[in-house]
Amino acid sequence: MKTMKMKIASMFVIIMYIVTVAACSKDDNNNDSQQNATVQQTITTAQTGSWKVTYFFDTDHEETNHFTGYAFTFNENGSLVAVNGSTTITGTWSVTDSNSSDDDGGSSGIDFNIFFASPPDFEDLSDDWDIISVSSSKIELTDVSGGNGGTDFLTFERI
Template identity: 45%
Template sequence: MKTLRQFSLKPVLIIIKINSTCNPSMNDLNTGNRLKGVTPIDNQNGVTIIVTDGTLKINFYWDTDGNEIINFNGFNFSFGTNNLLTATDGTNTYTGTWSITDTNGYIDNLSDLKFDITFTPPINFVEIIDDWEIIDNSSSYIKLKDVVGSNGGTDFLAFSKN
């Protein structure tokens, strides 16, 4: 006569529990819980601190066809609360908005962040409206790029602390 052996479900439950914790939850993506050893909002917060701490100037602007920094000489940029962006040269003041968004929820690379800038006229300021890719940053600067249209031209924009 054959006997029926009992087996434990504990190993099966442990495997199920391990698998269910491998995928990030929406809570992980939204709150800053650690993923891949990186806090998703650390990079975003770091860039926000750079641009909101004091004023910045554009020290490089390459619009696909050439250097256009001359259009921004003398302007100081303030990236303020409530996403208010102000540029002034002491005589003229222009306003816009700014924001930083992530493209995939993990933000483990700077390229996962988009730095959005909008401005109202004059035309020089309208030209920098875009969702820029952050390519580098430090405590004193932020470097951005944008691939333009289907022809593949690339714009570069860099802000540095005053």
């Protein structure tokens, strides 16, 4: 009887080991690779051509009109330039994954980071936006504000 209990205990240990090893899937590394590829695809897409803001909803107000006439260029060096006639506003941008030090820790996935120090309308764009979708002609972003809990939406479309 003692031998039977030892065999059962051994089988239990072996089964638990197999279950534990199976839980450590190879997909974890593939997800990192896929995430890095998506980060790079988003960067490449943003750097291609100029963009305009076609929708900006700030918590409880649509404010798209604050950016009418501006052409946004996402430069390879991390600078973000908005030009409207003789007016040029410069900021910075980046795309980071959720493991990055730039992430606010409140979301998973990829962040589209924008920073403008001024003017106030452009400061409203400064955030670590979550990506809703990216295509060759449109970048849709969202953010849940930490202070008031409101949801913001920002859409760029290629000019």
